[in-house]
Amino acid sequence: MKHRAIGAVLFGGGVLLLALAAGLVFVVKPAVTKLPYDLKPATSVAEAKGATFLQITNGTIAINQADLRSTVLVSPNRDLTGKLSGDLDGKAVVWTVGQTVDRTDTKELINAYGAELALDRVSGAALNWDGQWLDDTGERQRIQFTEQVYKFPFGTEKKDYKIFDRDLRADTPAKFTGTENVEGIEAYRFEQVITDQALNLDAERVKLLLGSLAPGATTGKVVYSNTRTVWVDPVTGSYLKVREVQRKNLVPDVGAPAVLLNADFSYNDETVASSVERAKESRGQLTLLGVYAPIGLALLGLLLIAGGLLLARRGAAAPVAEARHRADLPPAADPTPTRVDQPAVRDEDRPGGPLTDEIPPASTNWKSDDSTVPTQRSAPDADEAEKR
Known part of the structure; x- marks a missing residue:
């Protein structure tokens, strides 16, 4: 039991x-395997050596050359996330993003932008949300973020994805181009190529550029090219390394094009190391x-x-x-003795002599006529009495 x-x-x-x-x-x-609500703010830094760029200082437009430093800060917005409703409730998280680009020599601000958007917690793709906005001109604009923006899905696959481009205000394909080891992690490499795309800029802004950089031109456009390469951790979908080779040209209707930007931005070593460390930590938790x-x-x-x-x-x-053991045991001995079990009794031990119990004693009251049977002799005293 x-x-x-x-x-x-x-x-x-x-x-x-x-x-x-x-x-x-x-x-x-x-x-x-979802973007957490309590995600810690993350900072990534990309640097461009010997970049050519447009700089406006006190209303003066100039094309300068120096090293640039781009800093992007991503922070979860818990208040706005808590206010999400409908299909977005529990499915999305709101991120607030800010970027600054500075000269590394003079620390002057070259440009900046800010944005808020809602991301799917599993795929990392931008979702349709009424509160999203982008400000890269000094004024917030309502736009629609789409596809991948700042991360890829958990469990990224070896296939093509689309990445949203802030300058184009649209997403374009990012092709899977292979795998590569990034500080101990096998990363998936994706490449997005944008070639000579005209940007939809405010007419007054274009006119200002033409007046300073293309005198005599009456119309023009800004043409944008970018080769964006991202190295993604396939487990978490986070960016381990990013490189962007950007170029912007002002193309007037009269005269030669003017270079507004020619820069090769790449994550610096510290950003790559911290990105890999975060990915390894998340991988360890998921594996465990x-x-x-x-x-x-x-x-x-x-x-x-x-x-x-x-x-x-x-x-x-x-x-x-x-039970079987008990059944196999011999029966208990019977305390009542049987005749067979009784000890043998010798004749001399019997109280009546030999064969006392089997043969009666001879009788003196009979005589036998048979000569073969001996007669009983009389006692001597009897014989003497007869003679007398």
Whole structure:
């Protein structure tokens, strides 16, 4: 009985561990493969050596050359995320993003922008949200962010994606071009190529540029090109490294084009190292919850179930064996003696002499006519009396 009770406890514990393992795989892991609400703000820095760029100082337009430093700060907006409703409630997170581009020599601000957008917590793609905006001209504009913007999906695949380009206000394809090791992580490399696309700029802004850089021109356009390469951690979808080779030209209707921007921006070493470290930490959590912990719990659960079944079988077999043992035992000795069991009695030990119980004593009241049978002699005293 004791074996059965212990076996039942072990079996129940094993089943519970198997349920926990399944819960980690099908409930906990999907819950953590999402952008968290409490994401820590992240800063990425890209640098461009010897860049050519447009600089406006106190209304004066000039084309200068220097090293540039681009800093992007991404912060989760908990207040706005908490106010999301409808299809976005629980599905999206709101990010507030800001970027500044400075000269590294004089620390002067060259340009800046800010934005707010809602991202799908699993795919990382921008969602349709009424509160999104972009400000890169000094005034907030309502635009529609689409596709991937600042990250790729959890479980990024080896296929083409689309990346939203802030200058174009639209998304264009980013082709998967292979894998590459980035400080110990096998990253997926994607390349987005934008070639000579006319930007939709305010007419007054274009006119201002023409007056300073293309005298005599009455109309013109700004043509934009960019080769954007992103190295993505396929597990978390986060950017490990980014490189953008940007070029903007003012093309007037009269005269030669003027270079407004020619820069090759790449994440610096510190940003790559911190991006890789965050990715490794997230990978470790996902691997622990999605692989190691479930496997360990499942194995332990199976061992407990097997042990419980063995103990239960042993407990069931014990009473049967005991019953068989009792059935095989000889019957208890009968205390009542039988004739066979009684000790033999010798003739000399009998109280009446030999054969006393079998043959009666001879009678003196009969005589035999048979000569073969001896007669009983009379006593001497009787003979003397007769003679007399």
